[in-house]
Amino acid sequence: MKRNETAPAHTIVDTMLDAVGPRLRELRNRRGLKLSDVADATGLSTSTLSRLESGLRRPTLDVLIPLARIYRVALDELVGAPPTGDPRIHPKPIRRNGWIYLPLTRDGAPVQAFKVVLPAKRVGRDVKLASHGGYEWFYVLNGSVDLTLGGEVTTLTEGEAAEFDTRQPHSITNATDAPADILSLFSPQGEQIHIRDS
Structure with a gap:
């Protein structure tokens, strides 16, 4: 040849x-x-x-x-089909417990990126902590959110980011009465726990 x-x-x-x-x-x-x-x-x-x-x-x-x-x-x-030449991703929103997850990566990527819209703070609702293998990272696009790691709460506002080991009991909640937007990166374990499990 x-x-x-x-x-x-x-x-x-x-x-x-x-x-x-x-x-x-x-x-x-x-x-x-x-x-x-x-x-x-x-x-x-x-x-x-x-x-x-x-x-x-x-x-x-x-x-x-x-x-x-x-x-x-x-x-x-x-x-493993060759790429079609269109790099755009056509995300479909995933709604869970009042949260809206907008996928920014294709399924199967080693790290999954999502734009997440957190509903307004719910007064009197207990914060449920989760723990699992992997790491999580998020960046606050708009509003402010409370990150609970173990027993400590850290409030992050627009332009701030956090990264943490998800083996620690953790929760991310809205800190205000207005919706908040974050950009979040999940390991496969984190995506399964937070988005796919029902």
Whole structure:
């Protein structure tokens, strides 16, 4: 083959499909799931999943669709399809407990970025602390928020940022009666706890 010639299409497809197995394993490990967890969630057998991850079974659309759903990645990302040339992200708001999370990164990224709108402060409501593996970072775009870490409360205002180990019991709440906006970066564990778990 001459240097300027491109590889035949079937070779490119074969290369893409060969990379699916390691990508599936990496996505499963990143989410902290066992093969049996994925099998329960997708209806695929653990042996099928194991053969897919090891490259002993060729991935097909009927197995890739449920896997893309459980790993929350687009199908083209799962198979490593070449980029379409449009770098824009088309976020869909996620609403949980009065909060609005606007994803700023594609699903499956090692760090997930969100613009978060916090509702007005709720008087008399107990602050619930959460702890989990990973790190969290946020920047106050508008308003002011209270960051509770362990027993200490720190109020951050517009233009201030915080980073912390999420193994410490923590909570972020609005400090005022007006909505507040923050830019937040979550590790996969933090995203699962704060946004995906119901």
